Each structure stands twice: as C-alpha cells, then as structure tokens.
Amino acid sequence: MRIDIVSIFPDYLGPLRLSLIGKAVDSGTIELHIHDLRDWTADRHRTVDDTPYGGGPGMVMSPEPWGRALDDIRGTTDLKPKLVIPTPSGARFVQSTAQQWSAHPWLVFACGRYEGIDARLAQFYHADQHWDGVAEVSIGDYVLAGGEVAAMVMVEAVGRLLPGVLGNEVSAADDSFSIDDSGELVEGPVFTRPQIWRGLEVPEVLLSGHHAHIVQWRAAQAQDRTEQMRSVDR
Numbered sequence: 001m002r003i004d005i006v007s008i009f010p011d012y013l014g015p016l017r018l019s020l021i022g023k024a025v026d027s028g029t030i031e032l033h034i035h036d037l038r039d040w041t042a043d044r045h046r047t048v049d050d051t052p053y054g055g056g057p058g059m060v061m062s063p064e065p066w067g068r069a070l071d072d073i074r075g076t077t078d079l080k081p082k083l084v085i086p087t088p089s090g091a092r093f094v095q096s097t098a099q100q101w102s103a104h105p106w107l108v109f110a111c112g113r114y115e116g117i118d119a120r121l122a123q124f125y126h127a128d129q130h131w132d133g134v135a136e137v138s139i140g141d142y143v144l145a146g147g148e149v150a151a152m153v154m155v156e157a158v159g160r161l162l163p164g165v166l167g168n169e170v171s172a173a174d175d176s177f178s179i180d181d182s183g184e185l186v187e188g189p190v191f192t193r194p195q196i197w198r199g200l201e202v203p204e205v206l207l208s209g210h211h212a213h214i215v216q217w218r219a220a221q222a223q224d225r226t227e228q229m230r231s232v233d234r
C-alpha cells in the first residue's frame with residue numbers, strides 16, 4: 001500500500017519510521033512518502049494560510065498550495081488515490097474504516113493546522129475523477145492542534161491490518177471491535193506470568209488447558225467489559 005502524508009510539520013510524522021509501522025515501511029509493505037506542504041508555496045515567506053472570509057479568529061489554510069501538492073503527488077499515474085482529510089467535524093474513524101482502507105492501494109493524508117483547510121479542497125477532489133473520493137474523518141470528539149497525530153493514528157490502525165505486518169502468531173481478528181460482526185465488542189482482560197503477582201491470581205480457567213472453556217470465558221469477559229466500559233450511562 002502507498003501512503004502519502006502532507007503537512008507543514010513533516011518531522012512530526014517521524015514516529016511512523018519506528019516499531020511495527022516502521023518495519024512495514026522497511027520491508028516495503030507500506031510505501032511511505034512524507035511531504036512538506038511549504039514546498040508547494042509560491043512566495044518568499046512560504047505562506048500556507050490566510051484570514052477567514054466572514055471574519056473570526058485564527059487563520060485558514062489556503063487551497064492553493066494544497067491543490068498544487070495533491071496534483072503533483074498524484075502525478076500522471078492511472079492509480080486513483082483516496083484523499084483523507086482529518087478534521088474534528090468529519091465522520092468518525094472506526095475499526096471498520098481501518099479495515100476498508102487496508103484494502104485500498106493508495107491513501108493521501110492532508111494534515112490541516114490553524115482553523116483547518118479551505119472547504120473547497122474537499123469539494124474539488126470529491127468531484128475529481130482522478131481521485132477515489134475524499135474522506136473527511138475525525139479520530140474522536142476533541143480538538144487537536146493539527147492533523148498529524150490524527151494521520152498517525154489512522155496509518156497505524158490501517159497499517160497493522162496489512163498482510164504480514166502483525167506476523168503469523170498474532171491475529172487482528174481477536175482484537176477489540178473485530179471479535180464479532182457488530183464491531184462493538186471490546187476484548188476482555190489478558191494475563192501473563194507470574195501466575196500470582198502481588199497476591200493477585202490469574203483466573204483459574206486460563207490455567208486449565210481446556211480450550212473450549214477458555215474460548216467461552218473470553219467471550220463472556222468481552223461481553224462484560226463492553227457493558228462495563230462502554231455503557232451509555234457511564
């Protein structure tokens with residue numbers, strides 16, 4: 001899968017070279033390109049923002065450098081990238097979004113700053129036949145300073161689902177939100193050695209070696225934890 005990320009703080013994306021995703025990049029499973037939006041500015045000050053029409057506080061990112069950057073990145077290939085614009089006002093990014101995107105050959109992330117990117121950018125690329133649509137997505141109901149952390153969250157969630165990234169011994173199918181078709185269930189508690197730690201014992205059933213009982217226990221724990229942690233009354 002190819003992933004491009006455009007930001008005015010390309011160094012912010014450094015952690016994507018580490019750990020699981022870093023290994024996927026090193027092995028070529030992910031072809032990662034990180035770009036500095038300012039490379040597509042046209043003035044001495046490398047300006048990327050301007051005052052908002054209609055007034056109000058803050059600055060808005062101009063569509064001009066963004067348009068040039070995205071056109072250059074797509075180039076002349078026949079492959080259609082999907083444009084991802086992180087924004088708190090977008091549709092919620094969830095595990096099923098990560099699953100769908102993990103089958104996509106090419107994602108391009110446009111990381112906003114300030115009050116966000118001029119809305120015409122999404123409008124234009126939504127209608128551009130050279131692109132496979134635009135996803136304006138939020139990673140949660142809070143406001144970050146920029147799209148970089150959101151892009152990293154999404155790249156990690158998508159990247160770990162790519163074939164070979166987790167390794168054979170681990171399966172994403174047992175993870176929270178993948179356990180059943182509802183996409184709602186979270187995983188129950190997990191334990192490792194020692195068997196007794198500070199007086200606290202590992203549940204007996206996990207030591208029993210009885211596979212069917214363990215499966216049953218884990219399913220019940222997943223139900224309990226989902227109700228406990230994610231009930232609407234919390």
Ligand code: SAM
Nearest residue numbers: 086087088112116138139143144145146147150
């Ligand atoms: N004025 C915008 C609003 O109220 O919706 C917030 C802009 S925020 C300060 C700047 C940038 O951070 C956004 O353009 C987006 O790229 C990113 N961002 C902030 N919160 C986010 C979230 N919850 N999910 C995804 N991206 C977010």
